Structures are given as C-alpha cells and as structure tokens.
Amino acid sequence: MTTYIVRRLLWMIPTLFFVALITFVLMHATPGGPWDRDLSARQVDARTQELLNKEFGLDKPLFINTEGGNPLDSQFFNYIGGALQGNLGPSYRQRGLNVEDILFKPPEGKPFWDSKFGYSLRLGLVSLAFAILFGIPLGVIGALRRNTFIDYLSLMISTIGISVPNFVLAILLIILVASKLKLIKIVQQDWSSPGAWVVPAVILGFGTFAFITRLTRSQMLEVMQQDYVRTARAKGLSSRVVVARHMLRNALIPVVTIIGPALAGLVVGSFIIEQMFSFPGTGREFVQSISRRDYSMIMGTTLLYAALVALANLTVDITYAFLDPRIKLDK
Amino acid sequence: MAVQTTTAAQTTTAHTTTIDAGAALVLSRPPRSLWRDAWARFSKNKMAIIAALVLVIFATIAIFAPLIAPHDPLKIYDGKGYLPPAWEAKGPTGKAGDPQYLLGTDSLGRDVLSRVIYGARVSLVVGIIPVIVVLLLGVIVGLIAGYMGGKVDNLTMRFGDVLYAFPDLLFFIIVMTALRDSAVGQLMNGLVLLFVALSIVSWIGLARIVRGQVLSLKEKEFVEAGKMVGAGHSRIMGKHILPNCLGPIIVYSALRIPGFIITEAVLGYLGLGLRPSTDSKDIFITSWGALMLDGQSAINAQPWLLLSPAIAVAIVVLAFNFVGDGLRDALDPRLRDR
Numbered sequence: 001m002t003t004y005i006v007r008r009l010l011w012m013i014p015t016l017f018f019v020a021l022i023t024f025v026l027m028h029a030t031p032g033g034p035w036d037r038d039l040s041a042r043q044v045d046a047r048t049q050e051l052l053n054k055e056f057g058l059d060k061p062l063f064i065n066t067e068g069g070n071p072l073d074s075q076f077f078n079y080i081g082g083a084l085q086g087n088l089g090p091s092y093r094q095r096g097l098n099v100e101d102i103l104f105k106p107p108e109g110k111p112f113w114d115s116k117f118g119y120s121l122r123l124g125l126v127s128l129a130f131a132i133l134f135g136i137p138l139g140v141i142g143a144l145r146r147n148t149f150i151d152y153l154s155l156m157i158s159t160i161g162i163s164v165p166n167f168v169l170a171i172l173l174i175i176l177v178a179s180k181l182k183l184i185k186i187v188q189q190d191w192s193s194p195g196a197w198v199v200p201a202v203i204l205g206f207g208t209f210a211f212i213t214r215l216t217r218s219q220m221l222e223v224m225q226q227d228y229v230r231t232a233r234a235k236g237l238s239s240r241v242v243v244a245r246h247m248l249r250n251a252l253i254p255v256v257t258i259i260g261p262a263l264a265g266l267v268v269g270s271f272i273i274e275q276m277f278s279f280p281g282t283g284r285e286f287v288q289s290i291s292r293r294d295y296s297m298i299m300g301t302t303l304l305y306a307a308l309v310a311l312a313n314l315t316v317d318i319t320y321a322f323l324d325p326r327i328k329l330d331k
Numbered sequence: 332m333a334v335q336t337t338t339a340a341q342t343t344t345a346h347t348t349t350i351d352a353g354a355a356l357v358l359s360r361p362p363r364s365l366w367r368d369a370w371a372r373f374s375k376n377k378m379a380i381i382a383a384l385v386l387v388i389f390a391t392i393a394i395f396a397p398l399i400a401p402h403d404p405l406k407i408y409d410g411k412g413y414l415p416p417a418w419e420a421k422g423p424t425g426k427a428g429d430p431q432y433l434l435g436t437d438s439l440g441r442d443v444l445s446r447v448i449y450g451a452r453v454s455l456v457v458g459i460i461p462v463i464v465v466l467l468l469g470v471i472v473g474l475i476a477g478y479m480g481g482k483v484d485n486l487t488m489r490f491g492d493v494l495y496a497f498p499d500l501l502f503f504i505i506v507m508t509a510l511r512d513s514a515v516g517q518l519m520n521g522l523v524l525l526f527v528a529l530s531i532v533s534w535i536g537l538a539r540i541v542r543g544q545v546l547s548l549k550e551k552e553f554v555e556a557g558k559m560v561g562a563g564h565s566r567i568m569g570k571h572i573l574p575n576c577l578g579p580i581i582v583y584s585a586l587r588i589p590g591f592i593i594t595e596a597v598l599g600y601l602g603l604g605l606r607p608s609t610d611s612k613d614i615f616i617t618s619w620g621a622l623m624l625d626g627q628s629a630i631n632a633q634p635w636l637l638l639s640p641a642i643a644v645a646i647v648v649l650a651f652n653f654v655g656d657g658l659r660d661a662l663d664p665r666l667r668d669r
Contacts, residue, residue: 011492018493022502026509163652164645165593167600171623171641175634268498272597276627287601290508298508302501309498 005318012310017080019306020299024076027295028062056090079299088300093292099300103282117304119191120274120281124266126197127205128259135209136255139216140248143224154213161210167272170203174276191280200277204270208262212255219251226250257319264312268305365578365662372661379657382650389647393451401433402442404449404616405609411440413633424632434635437625446617447639453605453618454647457525457595458588464530465537466584470576472534473541474568478549484542491535503528503594507603520606522615525598529591537583544576578662585655589648596620596644600627619644 053059061074082089088099106114113122142154161169190196223229224247232246233239271283278284282301289297373379392399414429414436415422422428428435434443476484506528510516516524548554549572557567598604599620607617607625619640626637 015493019497022497023505026505028509159652160645160649163589163649165597165648167597168641168645171626171637172645175630175638269500272600290504291602293508298505302505305498305501313495 005314008314008317012307012314015310016303016306020080020083020303021076023299023302024079027298056092079296083303088303089296091289091294091297093289093294093297099296102285102297103300103304116280116282116285119279120267120270120283123197123201123204123270123274123279123281124263126201127266127270128208128263130202131205131209131212131262132259135212136216136252139213140220140243140251142213142217143220144243146221151217154217158210158214158217161206162214166203166207166269167276169206170273170276173199173203200273200279204266204273208266211258211262215255215258216251219254220247223247223251257316260315260319261309261312264308268308369578369658369661373657376657376660378653379661382653382657385646385650386654389451389650390455392448393455396449396452400442400445400448401431402445403611404441404445405611406441408436408440408442411436412438413629414440415633416635422633434639435633437633437636438629443622443633443636443639446622447619447643449616450619450622450640451643451647453522453615454592454595454644456522456615457529457591457618458651460526461529461533461591462584462588464526465534465587466580468530468534469537470541470573470580473538474545474573476538477542477545478564478568478572487535487538487542491539494532494535497532499532500594500597502532503598504601504603507598511603520608520613520615522605525595525604529594533587533591536587537580540579540583541576544579545572548572548575582655582659582662585651585658589651589655592644592648592651596623596640600624 050059057075057078060078063074063076079089086100088103091097091099091102094102103117104112104115106112106118112118138154138157142151145151229242229246232242237246267282270279270281271287273279274281274283275287282304285297286301286305288294289301411429411432413422413424414426414432415424416435417428417430417433419428422435432442432444434447436442437446472487476487503525507516507521507524510524511521515527518524554567554571557571562570595604596619599618600623602621602624604620605615605618607621608615622640623637626633626635626640629636
C-alpha cells in the first residue's frame with residue numbers, strides 16, 4: 001500500500017514536468033513578449049525592455065544554455081528549479097508580486113482562507129457540500145421509488161445537470177432569477193456574507209450534484225438486487241435498517257471515491273463562474289492572466305491545477321483500496 | 332448433438348423452417364444482425380428518437396442558414412440597436428419589440444435570431460470534424476497498439492497518461508491563447524486551430540478504448556481461426572477485430588460531440604474561439620460562444636442576446652447526450668440503467 005502511494009506520488013513528477021514543458025513551449029510560441037502586448041498601457045521603450053528582460057531572466061536561452069557555463073541555466077530549467085522550491089516567479093503584470101503570493105498569500109492580518117486560492121477552495125467545498133447533501137438523498141429516493149414522479153424528476157434534473165455546462169445554466173439562472181425576479185444582486189457582491197455564496201456555489205456544484213444523483217441511483221438499483229439484501233429482508237429487518245446498513249453502505253462506495261476528483265474539478269473548473277460573479281479566486285486570476293498574457297501567472301495556475309487533478313486521481317485509487325478490500329493495489 | 336438438416340439456402344430465407352427435427356425447435360424469427368437488433372432497441376427509446384429529430388433540425392438549420400435566417404446576420408440596421416424580443420412591448424432600453432426581429436437585435440442593430448442561426452454552423456462543424464480526426468487517429472493507433480503490443484503499446488499509453496493529467500479545458504485555453512496569432516491560428520478565423528486542439532486531446536481516449544477491446548478480442552477463437560486459414564495481420568485487424576469494436580467506438584464518438592460543442596462555447600465566451608467575422612463571404616460568421624461573449628456585456632440592455640445562444644447550446648448538447656445514451660443502451664444492453 002505505502003509503496004504504491006509513494007510510486008504514484010513519484011509518477012506525478014514526470015507528469016507535472018511535461019505539463020510545465022507543454023505550457024512553457026506554447027506560451028513562448030506566441031510572437032512578442034510580455035512587455036509589448038499590453039495595448040491599453042503605455043508602450044515600454046527598448047532600453048527598459050532590455051533591463052526588464054535581464055531582471056526576469058528572459059534574456060537567457062529558452063531550454064539549453066549553449067553559451068558556456070551551466071547548460072541548465074535557461075529560462076525553462078530556472079523556472080522548474082524555482083517551482084520546486086515553491087517560487088513560481090514574478091508576475092509580469094502585477095509588478096513586484098510573485099505568482100505564489102498572488103495565489104496563496106492572504107491580505108495582511110487575514111487567515112489563509114482569505115487568499116485567492118483559499119476563496120476558490122472554499123467555493124469548491126461549499127459546492128461539493130451542496131452536491132452531496134442534495135445528490136445522495138435524491139438518488140436514494142429515486143431508486144427506492146422507482147418509476148414514480150420523483151424518480152423521473154431526479155432523472156430529468158440529473159440528465160440536464162450532466163449534459164448542460166454550468167456556465168450556460170449560470171446564464172439562464174442569472175437572467176431568469178436575478179434580472180427578471182430581482183432576487184439577487186449579481187455584481188459587487190459582499191463575499192463576507194454567507195448568502196452571497198449560495199447562487200455561485202449551487203451553479204458551480206450543479207453538474208456534480210447531478211452526477212452524484214445519477215451514480216447513487218444506479219448503484220442503489222444494483223445493490224437492491226443483491227442476495228444479501230434479500231437475506232436481510234428475509235430475516236425480518238425493518239426496511240430502514242436494510243436501506244441504511246445494507247444498501248447505502250455498499251451503494252455509496254463509488255460515490256465516496258469520486259469526492260476527491262469532484263472537489264478538484266470544482267476548484268479547477270470554476271474559472272468561468274468566478275469570472276461571471278466577479279469572485280476573487282484563482283479562477284478569475286487565471287482568466288485575467290490569459291488576456292493580459294501574464295506568462296508566469298498562466299504557468300503557475302496551470303501547474304497548480306494539474307497538480308490538483310493528479311492528486312485527485314491518486315485519491316480515487318487509494319480510497320477504492322480502503323473501501324473495497326477485494327481490490328489490491330500492490331501486485 | 333443436433334444435426335443441422337436444412338441447407339444454407341433454406342436457412343437464409345426461411346421464417347419457419349425447422350432446424351432440428353429431433354428437438355422440434357422452431358426458428359420463429361429470422362436471424363437478426365447486431366445492427367438490426369440495436370436499431371430495434373434504439374427506435375423504442377422515445378427520448379433518443381426525439382433527440383435525433385432535434386439534431387436533424389439543427390443540422391438542417393446550420394446547412395441552410397442563408398435560406399432560413401430572416402435577416403443578413405451582418406447587416407447593421409441603423410437606430411435599431413438593442414431592440415427587445417418581439418413579444419416585449421417595452422424593453423430595458425425603452426424600445427418596443429418588432430416582429431421583424433423575433434429575438435431582438437444586438438448593440439449594432441444586427442438581428443439576434445439570424446446570428447444564432449448562423450452560429451449553429453460552427454457548432455455543427457466543431458462537432459463533426461474533430462470527431463472524424465479522432466476516429467481515424469484513435470482507431471488506427473488503438474488497433475496497432477493493442478494488436479502489436481510491446482513498445483508501441485507502452486509508448487502510446489505513457490503518452491496518454493501525460494495527456495490525461497492535463498486538464499482538458501486548460502490545455503485548450505493555453506493552445507488557443509498561445510497560437511491564436513500564428514499562421515495556423517488565422518486559418519478559418521481560428522477554427523482550424525480549434526479542430527487541432529480538440530483532436531489532440533480526444534484521440535488518445537478512443538485509442539485506449541480500442542486497445543482494450545483489441546486486447547481481449549485478439550485471444551478469441553475466431554481470430555485464431557482466421558490466422559489458421561492464413562489471413563494476414565491487416566486482414567485480421569480490419570475484418571475480424573475492428574467490426575467487433577464498432578459499438579464502443581460509436582458510443583465514445585457520439586458522447587464526445589457535445590463535449591466539443593461545449594468547449595467551443597466556453598472558449599468563445601472567453602474570447603478565444605472563432606473570431607466573429609464581418610465578411611459576408613465567410614461561411615462561419617459567428618459562433619454561439621462568441622454570441623454569449625457579446626451578450627455578457629449587454630446583460631441588462633438585451634438579455635436575449637445572451638439567453639438565445641445559451642438556450643441553443645443547452646438544447647443541442649442535451650439532444651446529443653440523449654442520442655449518445657440511446658446508442659449506448661442499444662449497442663450494449665448490459666449497460667442500461669447506469
């Protein structure tokens with residue numbers, strides 16, 4: 001078990017290396033550099049550009065330094081070296097700030113939760129809580145009352161939620177609920193009040209909620225046909241005990257395993273929702289860094305997201321092994 | 332064992348021919364092929380049939396857009412900016428709806444309905460072209476990797492691991508950001524680059540599915556029998572193995588299409604998809620994603636600019652999912668209820 005986890009963790013290194021490599025190559029395939037693309041601002045003159053390039057190490061070769069000295073003294077390997085020490089490099093657009101500070105550092109005197117990443121993580125957790133608290137009961141009821149109105153309702157909601165992307169749902173909800181009914185304010189939210197979180201969290205979590213509903217329902221239907229459920233009923237257990245102890249416990253195994261990736265997916269996939277609601281998280285930072293061509297910021301967020309996804313995939317395999325003793329990981 | 336008494340000619344035609352006199356077994360229906368069987372199951376699935384009809388309508392609208400659209404999507408009607416939809420007597424801008432512009436107009440006074448109709452074209456090609464590339468690449472690589480095994484297999488699967496770790500949407504965003512201004516990025520207003528990016532990410536998934544199928548199929552007796560009578564590798568792959576993998580291949584492709592359409596919408600919404608054109612010679616003038624981006628800035632002045640492409644995306648994506656699910660149930664009935 002331990003060897004397996006260690007091996008999988010080590011596998012993350014080449015994977016992330018390649019992610020960084022691909023991102024780096026693509027970012028530098030763009031004509032022009034970070035200084036000349038900001039059309040809205042004053043153009044930087046040649047001399048200043050040279051100095052800036054020198055300061056940020058952009059005058060060095062991209063991959064292999066052939067000008068003598070250390071062959072790894074290049075932009076790419078310097079970045080990787082820095083990233084390994086938790087230094088994601090200075091942002092090209094927000095002068096004087098490092099990428100990791102922008103993403104992870106809370107404002108003075110505030111807890112970690114108030115950093116950009118903390119905000120995104122919190123939004124992801126709230127969405128996940130919504131998805132689980134509503135998805136599992138709806139799936140269970142759908143399976144227990146099969147082919148009734150509530151079952152069809154749960155199927156319909158879950159089909160829509162799985163198929164239709166959340167930003168389209170967000171558009172429909174914002175316009176129908178917010179503009180037409182004037183129930184919520186869209187822009188300039190005060191994120192310190194919990195009420196402001198409800199709408200973005202529900203929209204963000206809707207796809208996951210739908211997926212959990214469907215998964216719970218199908219697993220319940222499968223478990224209901226098992227012999228041990230029949231045995232439990234035959235020996236006279238009340239149906240509540242059968243459902244809670246015999247059916248739910250087994251039906252929820254796959255649901256539990258998707259929680260890790262679901263959280264990662266929610267944090268990674270929130271950028272459009274964050275942008276729409278002007279939510280102060282990493283996703284919005286990512287979207288803005290793209291239009292500003294803030295290379296180091298794009299690299300940093302991409303690496304962060306890739307690491308989250310890789311970790312999430314690892315947790316699936318591990319939770320499976322813990323929950324289902326029939327699965328052996330080290331072979 | 333029963334002795335087959337009928338001749339080959341009789342079995343193919345007969346509905347009621349007795350095969351085995353001893354067991355009095357009566358063949359009550361003609362033998363059905365997998366495809367007939369699948370079609371029978373698919374046609375019983377009401378939602379899938381309705382969804383398929385929706386898709387036919389969608390494709391017709393996309394192809395015949397110039398005939399269907401009530402206005403030229405590029406024509407600017409002066410003084411008619413931000414008209415509300417026809418049924419609203421007084422829109423947020425104070426103007427009254429005009430039945431000529433069913434869904435109203437955008438900031439420049441262009442007809443929203445016509446633009447949404449033209450946007451269907453982009454979604455149609457974004458759904459189809461990458462899937463063709465994915466089919467070609469995925470099937471060929473999957474077949475070879477599964478059949479040959481060894482180094483080829485290892486290499487493709489490791490490559491796949493890396494691609495899998497890269498969150499899809501991030502990859503698209505980075506590719507589109509980086510290469511948008513390059514020569515490839517300019518082709519067809521950026522559509523070609525989008526096709527390439529979508530294909531790169533998706534073929535590996537199909538290759539894996541095909542490989543898995545091939546791995547189990549190549550141990551089957553009929554492959555051995557084929558080898559015994561002297562069939563070459565390409566004949567075995569093409570004639571014996573490939574037809575048996577078609578089910579999963581079709582289902583994967585069908586369920587991939589809505590993903591492509593959503594990706595286009597997301598990228599368009601971020602301003603990274605198709606560049607909206609102002610040249611009436613272009614076939615692809617605007618996309619639903621690009622329309623939503625337009626609509627976002629006019630959310631208060633003309634909500635239907637944002638709503639109509641969003642509804643269009645939702646309907647088409649739902650329809651593709653229903654058809655995909657229907658195909659899966661039809662081709663692999665064991666998976667039903669999942």
